[in-house]
Amino acid sequence: MPSPIPVTRLLPKDLYPSLELGTFSSPLTKPLDGSSLQVPVQRFHSRAASRLWSSVIHWQELRSVQPVGSGGFGAVYKAEYFGEIVALKRVKKCTKNQLASRQSFWAELNAAHLRHTNIVRVIAATTGVPKSVGDESSIGTILMEFVHGRNLQQIIYDTAEPLGADRWLRYGTDVVRGLRFLHAHDVVHLDIKPANVLVSSEDVCKIADFGCSLKLDRGCEVNTIGPHLSHVGGTYTHRPPEMLKGEGVSPKADIFSFGITLWQLATREQPYTGDRQHVLYAVVAHNLRPSVEKHAVFRSEIGRQCRTLLNRCWSADRRCRPSAQELTSQLEQLQQLGTGERD
Structure with a gap:
């Protein structure tokens, strides 16, 4: 082939x-x-x-x-x-x-x-x-x-070590920096999730597993998914509504998936519970998203700004989602705010 x-x-x-x-x-x-x-x-x-x-x-x-x-x-x-x-x-x-x-x-x-x-x-x-x-x-x-370390999935769910705002914001910034570089070269990952982000022994995040990725046509913001591209899909809990509906692919699909991943870093919980088909339907038809209301982490000043950012990342309208470039700037600002609060 x-x-x-x-x-x-x-x-x-x-x-x-x-x-x-x-x-x-x-x-x-x-x-x-x-x-x-x-x-x-x-x-x-x-x-x-x-x-x-x-x-x-x-x-x-x-x-x-x-x-x-x-x-x-x-x-x-x-x-x-x-x-x-x-x-x-x-x-x-x-x-x-x-x-x-x-x-x-x-x-x-x-x-x-x-x-x-x-x-x-x-x-x-x-x-x-x-x-x-x-x-x-x-x-x-x-x-x-070979990345000597673990992945974010293991750090979030398999350890009891602290995962404070300074750390998960740093991890999130690493991921969006990688996405910014990929998108600048017309590559979309399409399976961003904690298990596909490796963390090195130097505590640096590296995006891995490009088996669902696509190379977009240069200058084309949205690419149509043809029936011949049977590998395109990604993990259903992180898949944006436009892909669940079989619509075109754009870098904003990665932004949606990143939003779910960042929420997992902040809360250390699973984004959804219940039957897979119910979740898929609710994400598209009822705008189902992970809860930000019940978590104390989103009540601080940093948390409130992060909540606003998350709501933009997983907007049903991909045009309302920030770019990876914009996300990088905003997360870097949140990191600085966190440093100021500690001082």
Whole structure:
């Protein structure tokens, strides 16, 4: 299946001279000899090595592969690669929906060419696997930076450690900084939630898991979701009403999901209870949103301003939601206000 991502959108033209050809690579171009797939791949000594991902995995350099976890579309391992600790993700074929699993693999690469502190870095990706390490159920393999820490889901619900306003505001600011960068490059994540935000050992949030993401057409504020894009969806508790209704996708979908995530950080509760179908219907038909009235955290000055911000983030009208740029400024101001209150 050809990649929906043209190679020219992944590799800047001015860097092509520093590239060489390798095998077992992502099918971004037609095979050169009809027997194997080959595309440009960076040299490790290249000036651009810190900016580009590679379309070749040097399997002989993988060491100490250990399972970390598994999910709907694959499994994640911890490994050593050229002396660096990495995360290895194998995307598996979904027997019920093979198209969705293939699209999920390619979607993981929508942000592969981007580098930002608050986004998990892709190191290499390939669809080819040597027989010695092959897995017939695998569509492709992705190597990413290994984030030594936990995710926000674990911090919110699985620990008793304090999560004061200064901390959850800082986490929220990290996430919107990552979103601001993604949206500036026409990438929407479409599955922002605590489980998809990793927290490093330095306590920095990094957006992960781009399996539901889309690359938007440049200059187009809203993209239509075609029936061929079966991987688009995200988690129902964080999905905006326009996507529940099957309407177009825009960066404002991520803003809605972020609003739910920020509420979870502030309250440490689940956003909804009850039957899934009831929640889906109520979000669209009755403007159901997580409660901000009963929580003491929203009664302070910072809390009241945050409540106003949340109401804008999860507005039914996406045009009323703030941009990631605006959110970043407002959360940074709230952080400063919190510092002033402590002083």
